[in-house]
Amino acid sequence: MSRSAHPAGPRHADVLPEGHYSGPPADLNTLDAKVWAQTVARDAEGTVTVGGVDVKTLAEQHGTPAYILDEADFRARARAWRGAFGADADVFYAGKAFLSRAVVRWLHEEGLNLDVCSGGELATALSAGMPADRIAFHGNNKSKDEIRRAIEAGVGRIVLDSFQEIVRVAHIAQELGKRQRVQIRITVGVEAHTHEFIATAHEDQKFGIPLAGGQAAEAVRRALRLDWLEVIGIHSHIGSQIFDMSGFEVAAHRVVGLLKDIRDEHGVELPEIDLGGGLGIAYTSDDDPREPHEIAKALTEIVTRECEAARLRTPRISVEPGRAIVGPTAFTLYEVGTIKPLDGLRTYVSVDGGMSDNIRTALYDAEYSVALVSRTSDAEPMLARVVGKHCESGDIVVKDAFLPSDLAPGDLIAVPATGAYCRSMASNYNHVLRPPVVAVNDGESRVIVRRETEDDLLRLDVG
Ligand code: LLP
Numbered sequence: 001m002s003r004s005a006h007p008a009g010p011r012h013a014d015v016l017p018e019g020h021y022s023g024p025p026a027d028l029n030t031l032d033a034k035v036w037a038q039t040v041a042r043d044a045e046g047t048v049t050v051g052g053v054d055v056k057t058l059a060e061q062h063g064t065p066a067y068i069l070d071e072a073d074f075r076a077r078a079r080a081w082r083g084a085f086g087a088d089a090d091v092f093y094a095g096k097a098f099l100s101r102a103v104v105r106w107l108h109e110e111g112l113n114l115d116v117c118s119g120g121e122l123a124t125a126l127s128a129g130m131p132a133d134r135i136a137f138h139g140n141n142k143s144k145d146e147i148r149r150a151i152e153a154g155v156g157r158i159v160l161d162s163f164q165e166i167v168r169v170a171h172i173a174q175e176l177g178k179r180q181r182v183q184i185r186i187t188v189g190v191e192a193h194t195h196e197f198i199a200t201a202h203e204d205q206k207f208g209i210p211l212a213g214g215q216a217a218e219a220v221r222r223a224l225r226l227d228w229l230e231v232i233g234i235h236s237h238i239g240s241q242i243f244d245m246s247g248f249e250v251a252a253h254r255v256v257g258l259l260k261d262i263r264d265e266h267g268v269e270l271p272e273i274d275l276g277g278g279l280g281i282a283y284t285s286d287d288d289p290r291e292p293h294e295i296a297k298a299l300t301e302i303v304t305r306e307c308e309a310a311r312l313r314t315p316r317i318s319v320e321p322g323r324a325i326v327g328p329t330a331f332t333l334y335e336v337g338t339i340k341p342l343d344g345l346r347t348y349v350s351v352d353g354g355m356s357d358n359i360r361t362a363l364y365d366a367e368y369s370v371a372l373v374s375r376t377s378d379a380e381p382m383l384a385r386v387v388g389k390h391c392e393s394g395d396i397v398v399k400d401a402f403l404p405s406d407l408a409p410g411d412l413i414a415v416p417a418t419g420a421y422c423r424s425m426a427s428n429y430n431h432v433l434r435p436p437v438v439a440v441n442d443g444e445s446r447v448i449v450r451r452e453t454e455d456d457l458l459r460l461d462v463g
Helices: 055-062 071-085 101-109 119-127 144-153 163-176 212-225 246-266 292-309 323-329 360-364 454-460
Strands: 048-050 066-070 089-094 113-116 135-137 157-160 180-187 229-235 272-274 316-319 330-342 346-351 381-387 396-404 412-416 437-441 444-449
Touching (some): 055 412, 055 437, 055 444, 066 071, 071 101, 071 316, 071 437, 119 144, 144 163, 163 180, 163 212, 163 229, 346 396, 396 412
Parallel strands (some): 113 135
Antiparallel strands (some): 330 412, 381 396
């Protein structure tokens, strides 16, 4: 099909159907630095490059779809978080956002710690050489086997999430003859301004022990009685993709309030607090995320102030950013397969992946940006919906976005800010193979997670 052989979709704001878009950007060829990885640029021919490698070469060498990860950007963001919090605090990267052995090595080298929440994540971390004492183990229903493996490995902390777990971890620690450092995860009763499925500090949900009604204080009481547990602090994670700092401030205030009550009741000043992760990133040009140094300053100030008022020694603070480190560092590279213009509505652009490589749009109504990356175009903008190849009409990658109206099959398009919760939440729906993660740096590309093959799928199918 030639570039002009299909009619363009609707073009003007006054005919746009209902949606989340704010109108076409002034220039579709410009890549907003806010949503793209740091080294992304266009070369002299107009092809997008990242880490000095152009996307056509990446597509030829690694195929599409593929997650393309900018290693320099990842390291820079990890360093920025580490630097912002300084030597008196710890940064635990949340592995659930995206974890692979290469990522573990980068984190280790950049001085970060790691939060894992399953046996699989723990195994990945240990196999890539993360020292166990720099690992925190999370989860609302850790299995006995997972707890045993974590204690045996010598993880730096287990974050206790329920009354049952206090006893369970203590028993296993006793069996193994190893006193285990623990934090207690509480819910502080904050309604974070984010999607319901990723808000975690209000009481009506599965994580943590409520502060309300004295439950958190009771959990601390029980844990302090158990010799095989060394209670080192309180943990609070209020949710994810949050821009407003006020929720963190309320959480810090309430956690310090609990530390004060613990001191008053038990004469013990717990030495650590963890304020979780959750800082939002820019998925579209409308999002304005905070920088790590602003976040560090705000959190450190509030904790210090509250502790001074309560006459407590300021505890060591830790945080667990996942998305804010890895999210912006990767984009998903797709090839356009089919294009279906619907007059007065929008143009459907089908790519070679979909909800199996990015479930966030279907699950959270997440918004994404998209750009034509294999060339530039001066054609008029058309309202597009980027969809996948799955047997489901909800298989939407980008709900509403503008692409050039001369878009054609074979063009490469990319969806930025897919480093977090895309590969880690990928599925095999329709037996579509999960894409590789390709790291680029200094003019070189390297597969860090290879593409799934049909053999991989068939290996599991033993019936
Ligand atoms: N710490 C704890 C205890 C967590 O549960 C999480 C995320 C984090 C840290 C990291 O949060 P982050 O900084 O990445 O926002 N799948 C959802 C996000 C789920 C977050 C789960 N917990 C999404 O795609 O938006």
